[in-house]
Amino acid sequence: MKINLTVNGEKREVEVKPQTRLLDLLREDLDLTGTKEGCGKGECGACTVIMNNELVASCLVLAIQADQSEIITIEGLNCQDELHPIQKAFINKGAVQCGFCIPGMIMSSKQLLDENINPTEAEIKRGLSGNICRCTGYVKIIDAVKEAAHKMKSRGEDDD
Amino acid sequence: MEFNHVHKSKKRVDVYEKVTGRAKYGADMRFPDMLYAQTLYTKYPYAEIKNIDLDKAKKQTDVEAIITAEDVPNNKFGVIIENQQVLAEDKSLFIGDGIAVVAAKTAKAAARAIELIDVEYKELEGIYDPLKARKEGSQLIHEENESNQVIHHPLRKGNIKQGFLESDVIIKREYDTPFIEQSYIEPEAVVAVPYQENSTITVYGSIQNPFATQGAVASVLKEKLNKIRIVQNHMGGSFGGKDEVVSSMAARAAILALKTKKPVRLVNTRDQSIKESYKRHPYKMKYKIGATHDGQLKAMQIEAVADSGAYACQTPFVTWRSVVQATGPYEVANVKTDTYGFYTNNIYTGAMRGYGSPQVIFAQESLMDELAEELDMDPVELRLKNIYHNNSITASGQKLDSHQVSLEEVLTKAVEKSDFIEKYNRYKKEQTGDKKRGIGLSISFRGCSLGAEAIDAAGIILSLKKDGSVNLYSGLAENGQGLKTVYCQIAGEILGLDIDRINFMEVDTLISPDSGSTVASRATLIGGNAVKKAANNLKNRIKKFIAESYEQTEDDIVLKDGKIYGKKSIEIMSIAKMSSMAAMEGVCLTSYGWYVSPEISWDEEIGQGNPYFTYVYGCQVAEVEVDIKTGEINVLKMTAAHDVGRAINPANVKGQIYGGVMMGLGYGIMEELKTNQGYIQNTNFDEYLIPTVKDMPDIDPIIVENPDPDGPFGAKSIGEPTLELGAAAIANAVANAADKRIRSLPINLEQIIVGRKLSKGGGQK
Numbered sequence: 002m003k004i005n006l007t008v009n010g011e012k013r014e015v016e017v018k019p020q021t022r023l024l025d026l027l028r029e030d031l032d033l034t035g036t037k038e039g040c041g042k043g044e045c046g047a048c049t050v051i052m053n054n055e056l057v058a059s060c061l062v063l064a065i066q067a068d069q070s071e072i073i074t075i076e077g078l079n080c081q082d083e084l085h086p087i088q089k090a091f092i093n094k095g096a097v098q099c100g101f102c103i104p105g106m107i108m109s110s111k112q113l114l115d116e117n118i119n120p121t122e123a124e125i126k127r128g129l130s131g132n133i134c135r136c137t138g139y140v141k142i143i144d145a146v147k148e149a150a151h152k153m154k155s156r157g158e159d160d161d
Numbered sequence: 162m163e164f165n166h167v168h169k170s171k172k173r174v175d176v177y178e179k180v181t182g183r184a185k186y187g188a189d190m191r192f193p194d195m196l197y198a199q200t201l202y203t204k205y206p207y208a209e210i211k212n213i214d215l216d217k218a219k220k221q222t223d224v225e226a227i228i229t230a231e232d233v234p235n236n237k238f239g240v241i242i243e244n245q246q247v248l249a250e251d252k253s254l255f256i257g258d259g260i261a262v263v264a265a266k267t268a269k270a271a272a273r274a275i276e277l278i279d280v281e282y283k284e285l286e287g288i289y290d291p292l293k294a295r296k297e298g299s300q301l302i303h304e305e306n307e308s309n310q311v312i313h314h315p316l317r318k319g320n321i322k323q324g325f326l327e328s329d330v331i332i333k334r335e336y337d338t339p340f341i342e343q344s345y346i347e348p349e350a351v352v353a354v355p356y357q358e359n360s361t362i363t364v365y366g367s368i369q370n371p372f373a374t375q376g377a378v379a380s381v382l383k384e385k386l387n388k389i390r391i392v393q394n395h396m397g398g399s400f401g402g403k404d405e406v407v408s409s410m411a412a413r414a415a416i417l418a419l420k421t422k423k424p425v426r427l428v429n430t431r432d433q434s435i436k437e438s439y440k441r442h443p444y445k446m447k448y449k450i451g452a453t454h455d456g457q458l459k460a461m462q463i464e465a466v467a468d469s470g471a472y473a474c475q476t477p478f479v480t481w482r483s484v485v486q487a488t489g490p491y492e493v494a495n496v497k498t499d500t501y502g503f504y505t506n507n508i509y510t511g512a513m514r515g516y517g518s519p520q521v522i523f524a525q526e527s528l529m530d531e532l533a534e535e536l537d538m539d540p541v542e543l544r545l546k547n548i549y550h551n552n553s554i555t556a557s558g559q560k561l562d563s564h565q566v567s568l569e570e571v572l573t574k575a576v577e578k579s580d581f582i583e584k585y586n587r588y589k590k591e592q593t594g595d596k597k598r599g600i601g602l603s604i605s606f607r608g609c610s611l612g613a614e615a616i617d618a619a620g621i622i623l624s625l626k627k628d629g630s631v632n633l634y635s636g637l638a639e640n641g642q643g644l645k646t647v648y649c650q651i652a653g654e655i656l657g658l659d660i661d662r663i664n665f666m667e668v669d670t671l672i673s674p675d676s677g678s679t680v681a682s683r684a685t686l687i688g689g690n691a692v693k694k695a696a697n698n699l700k701n702r703i704k705k706f707i708a709e710s711y712e713q714t715e716d717d718i719v720l721k722d723g724k725i726y727g728k729k730s731i732e733i734m735s736i737a738k739m740s741s742m743a744a745m746e747g748v749c750l751t752s753y754g755w756y757v758s759p760e761i762s763w764d765e766e767i768g769q770g771n772p773y774f775t776y777v778y779g780c781q782v783a784e785v786e787v788d789i790k791t792g793e794i795n796v797l798k799m800t801a802a803h804d805v806g807r808a809i810n811p812a813n814v815k816g817q818i819y820g821g822v823m824m825g826l827g828y829g830i831m832e833e834l835k836t837n838q839g840y841i842q843n844t845n846f847d848e849y850l851i852p853t854v855k856d857m858p859d860i861d862p863i864i865v866e867n868p869d870p871d872g873p874f875g876a877k878s879i880g881e882p883t884l885e886l887g888a889a890a891i892a893n894a895v896a897n898a899a900d901k902r903i904r905s906l907p908i909n910l911e912q913i914i915v916g917r918k919l920s921k922g923g924g925q926k
């Protein structure tokens with residue numbers, strides 16, 4: 002069957018099977034391989050994307066459920082060559098090792114900061130609790146989210 | 162010493178593609194006409210395979226090829242002992258053995274075909290306990306052998322009888338540790354492409370050790386090494402885990418690719434990954450230690466038995482590291498150690514970060530605290546009385562005289578920073594309420610690089626381009642640890658170039674020098690030295706060219722900030738300009754650096770010799786809170802002091818410490834791969850729990866630097882030491898808090914307090 006959705010601001014029409022997961026649609030049909038599969042069971046967060054302004058594990062969502070939806074993936078975060086402040090912060094703070102969890106981490110961070118630009122450390126931890134990372138021990142990831150919050154806040158204030 | 166590029170927290174060179182999602186990992190590769198492969202695994206851990214009926218599966222639409230053991234030219238491979246089956250031939254030996262592999266036009270079709278394969282098994286009674294496998298006359302897992310023993314490493318020093326006679330206090334303890342899953346977040350993935358350019362097979366993917374995989378694929382296909390090409394770039398973690406299992410997958414995909422003449426992709430799901438990939442060895446250990454009243458160690462007797470599972474894999478080397486480090490970093494005149502590995506029908510075991518050390522460190526550092534308790538001495542004092550110093554003699558008879566032995570320094574720093582003594586004594590007293598605090602520590606010495614396992618050498622190629630940019634070709638591979646950045650920093654330091662001028666190329670066995678495997682925390686030490694050599698070779702050529710063309714003496718020439726300076730530090734020209742001129746003059750701007758480590762020795766009969774040419778030292782302190790009503794253990798703080806020689810990239814060193822400490826915490830109180838009669842019970846992250854952001858303690862990293870004469874700019878290792886200490890420190894902290902000694906990992910207080918397990922993993926909530 003055919004579904005229509007907006008991915009990273011672009012309208013797409015895709016032919017999918019009833020069992021196709023949103024994750025496969027993104028990775029296989031649209032070749033957006035930035036979104037990763039780590040467990041296929043909603044446990045690791047590597048496949049996290051934003052769907053209609055909410056965080057979802059794309060391995061648990063069927064493609065047909067994404068009909069008419071708006072999806073943002075890691076590839077949609079930086080406009081042209083300008084990195085998103087969260088991406089910049091992950092670089093600055095050295096929050097990346099193997100990088101496999103990072104797209105999911107960044108999407109969770111984005112959702113967190115879009116909802117709450119002043120998160121406490123506990124709120125950051127709650128926001129990232131669905132994403133597991135085997136490499137970093139999370140320390141610098143949390144630092145990065147803090148820095149991104151700070152930057153985004155002052156940018157927002159500049160705009161006013 | 163003043164540095165411009167090393168000893169600096171430079172940003173990772175591979176980070177841009179990783180934060181934008183552009184980095185291509187194994188499963189992200191796409192090739193025209195690519196087929197999707199799926200493996201059918203055995204139904205029983207130990208069974209005879211009577212018949213495999215592929216008829217129905219072959220008739221499925223979109224199925225292009227199916228292979229079984231019959232299609233594998235040489236079905237057995239292995240780096241040390243060649244007994245790992247690519248696909249099960251007559252018998253399946255463990256639950257992750259593959260029976261057949263299907264390649265189809267779609268992943269769905271491959272999965273459907275798998276279900277249609279009819280296998281007739283005769284289930285056999287297996288052996289699932291290494292102590293049973295050890296018994297004389299027990300049935301043989303590998304019939305060609307005389308027993309189930311994979312290896313026995315003895316170590317004999319002094320006179321153990323005499324040592325115990327001289328002891329006032331003797332204690333005996335037993336410890337054990339579980340199977341552990343490496344838990345890289347990226348499951349294994351390979352794509353095999355047939356007849357690309359001049360290679361028979363090219364394999365791309367998440368491959369920890371491209372040259373080991375090249376060797377395995379060549380031997381399985383019975384093809385020459387120069388026809389097998391392995392390409393590796395980004396990898397979603399490995400921790401020792403993407404070696405033999407990935408080689409086996411690469412070989413399967415390669416056979417299918419040759420059969421269909423199309424690229425074949427083989428990607429594991431998490432369940433498949435946990436079921437088929439090798440684990441950390443479980444150990445059963447018996448320790449006996451003797452000391453005088455005033456705490457001088459007199460004798461140690463150790464027996465450690467490792468479960469090798471179905472295959473030899475890395476067991477001979479893993480247990481060898483254990484035999485070297487089993488006594489811990491203590492001077493003991495009389496030592497008898499025996500480490501063994503035995504085959505069973507369990508999942509096979511191999512490399513995981515730490516190799517054979519975390520098990521013995523857990524035992525021996527728990528034991529030191531138990532002995533301190535017995536002697537009524539504080540654990541720091543007992544350690545200080547016995548630890549290695551410069552010129553100490555180790556259990557294997559090695560004199561530590563080539564580098565600064567900094568155990569006392571790391572121990573003191575961690576103890577002071579964590580306020581250990583004060584807290585230890587305070588927590589030892591009666592604490593009111595259900596929640597009790599405790600503090601514990603552990604220390605280690607760790608041999609850097611391969612040691613006497615094998616010759617340790619590595620090569621690097623640097624190619625300076627006409628515009629002053631550089632391509633760097635390495636045979637050692639990025640696993641996520643930050644090797645690319647460290648190599649670029651070392652090359653940049655010597656050539657006076659910013660790291661953004663240096664491009665670390667994908668590891669490609671076609672070009673990269675065979676440098677062995679990226680294991681044993683050897684990449685910075687061995688590979689870093691090779692980078693240094695290659696860069697110095699290039700620099701010397703540049704100096705010669707400039708000296709000849711500009712009437713300078715080579716000694717006056719300095720390369721810095723992208724420029725070349727001569728006499729009186731006057732700028733001559735940019736490196737970019739020089740490069741183009743030198744190229745026109747016919748100067749060779751490609752250089753090779755080959756580094757062979759200093760000599761080592763080992764007598765396998767008695768376990769004596771100089772097993773490693775240098776060591777690193779570490780100390781970790783854990784502070785915990787345990788709820789003695791529920792048994793819940795909360796790790797509040799970890800202080801980690803590590804001597805790294807020199808931190809080429811301090812930010813990366815801290816990153817390694819944070820990650821390693823968390824992995825150690827998982828080993829201490831959460832993780833356990835559970836098996837029952839060979840079946841694996843937790844095959845995904847909902848049941849195999851690893852630390853999440855909620856389990857984080859406060860981590861205080863302390864970098865200690867005593868530059869090593871044999872390290873590049875003095876650098877040694879950091880990857881593995883960070884994870885080997887945590888479990889013991891936590892066990893000691895729990896004993897300090899709750900007055901309960903747990904000798905089995907993961908530490909599960911609930912079991913002891915309530916008499917049954919309340920939740921998986923031991924209580925980290």
Ligand code: FES
Nearest residue numbers: 039041043046060
């Ligand atoms: S792959 Fe979706 S949560 Fe792990």
Ligand code: FES
Nearest residue numbers: 099100102134136
């Ligand atoms: S950086 Fe490797 S899993 Fe997070």
